[in-house]
Amino acid sequence: MRRIAKMLNPSALWNGRSVRTQLLLIIGVANLLAALTAGAIWILNTRAATRVEIEASLETAQGFANATIRDLAKQGRLDQLSERLPDELRNLRHVRLLLMVDGKLSMYSPVTAVGKPVSRWAPKWFARLVGPEMSGRSTRVISASRADPVIIIGEPADEIAEAWRDFASLAAIWLTLNTLVLIMLYVVLARVLDPLANLARGMQSLKGGRYATRLQPSRVKEIALITDRFNGLAGNLDGARKENSQLYRQLITTQEKVRRDIAHELHDEAGACLFGIAANASSIKTFANRLADEQTSEIEGHVGKILNDADRLKAMNREILKQLRPGPIGQVGLSQLIKELVTGLQRAHPKCQILATIEELAKSYGEGADLTLYRFVQEGVTAAIRKAKAKTVYIDIVEVHGRGKAARETLRATLRFDGAGFTGSKPKDLTIATMVERVRAVGGSCVFRNSKNKGTTIRTDIPIRRASAAAGELELVGGSL
Secondary structure, eight states, X not given: OHHHHHHHOHHHHHHTSOXXXXXHHHHHHHHHHHHHHHHHHHHHHHHHHHHHHHHHXXXXXXXXXXXXXXXXXXXXXXXXXXXXXXXXXXXXXTEEEEEEETTEEEEEOOOOTTXXXXXXXXXXXXXXXXXXXXXXXXXXXXXXXXXXXXXXXXOTHHHHHHHHHHXXXXXXXXXXXXXXXXXXXXXXXXXXXXXXXXXXXXXXXXXXXXXXXXXXXXXXXXXXXXHHHHHHHHHHHHHHHHHHHHHHHHHHHHHHHHHHHHXXXXXXXXXXXXXXXXXXXXXXXXXXXXXXXXXXXXXXXXXXXXXXXXXXXXHHHHHHHHHHSOSSBTTBOHHHHHHHHHHHXXXXXXXXXEXXXXXXXXXXXXXXXXXXXXXXXXXXXXXXXXXXXXXXXXXXXXXXXOOSSSOOOEEEEEEEEOSSOOOSSSOOSHHHHXXXXXXXXXXXXXXXXXXXXXXXXXXXXXXXXOOTTOOSSOOOBOOXX
16 A cells, blocks of 8 residues: 555656656656647637638628628529529638528538638537537628528538648658657756766665776766766875775784784793793692691692682683684684684574574685685674674684686685674774774675565675795785775
8 A cells, every 4th residue: 555655646646757868757747838838829719810811701702792782683583592692702711601592402512713612620529629600790780672691691610621631741741859858858868867867876886885886977067076086085185095994904914913912921921931830839739748747638729729710710711812823824724713703602692593604714825815714704693693683603614715817815704793784884883894804905895685584694705816835924915805
């Protein structure tokens, strides 16, 4: 019902049309109204002209009839009136004669000079519109002594037929010209409004984050001004985007450097201290076992607590190290690192089911690609659980081989989860924004798709640079989504 009501709503029907269609409809309706107005005026003028023409023909016919009757009366040949009078009035097409012949009243139509009757056909609706009101003035009666009366009747059929022929010709010309004008306007408007369609596509492209979009200059002055403004806006957005990307890349680089430094400190200092504490506690326990004193059991109890605390700190230190720096990248296989990460995430979030499908991958694709993929899975799953309240998360990782000389190999990771969705075009969470920018920093792309039935899907493509022995700082390459 809502759809039917929307279809019947004039505003919805009008607003749903393109600008070109609206302009053509406006011009067509304006031409139609102008034609109807001109037609109404033409019909009124034709009615008046027809009435004047009929009255003039009646006066002329009456004069001819009187002259003919008088002439025949002088010659004593009034019996030839039925033959002479129609011949005298042959050039008057708007009258009809009624004569008494052999005691019967007969009608005579004028005969043209060539001897052919005049066509009097016209549509009935047109005859009703154009036909004048001539009651009481359309009949003349002429009589003479010793002659039957002659009745002259005004007949507008000929004039109406002639008006119809003129009207049909004008209507055909109007329709032809109007059709040609509308066709020309359709073509011209298509060329004029095409830049607006390009502008709409450009705005859609900007909305999708492609700030390098530019429009071709237009020859139309007003459109060219809009195009220049659009290109200027796109350039400013592109510059702002590059600055933001640079800031994000610096942030990510600084973050990874801080993480690496903290991981080194924890590994070298805290790990060594914990190892020393555990070793000294073990030595104390061994020394206490050699004593035969009653306090030996108490010493062993304290030493056991120290060893337990040291083990807990070492386990916590290992978990922190994994969060800060995921193992020896390039030495341990990438698939193994991802599987260990998924296991740790599942253990940390037991209420969410995390299912991972990892196809055969190389040992390493370079520190930048490996670390980006690792962080994508880590941050993506964390955001899905904490922000989207997901109950099930699917992870698919595969190496995609492109086709053609220009195609490149990529690591494709797909994250699918239920719960509340979120998009990457305007991320409201710093974790999501950092995840997207991290992928862009290595020249990759990140696409978000939300569906009511299928949940949310995040797909990232990370370009592969074959460098299994690469090491050092994270290599950041500028790119755009």
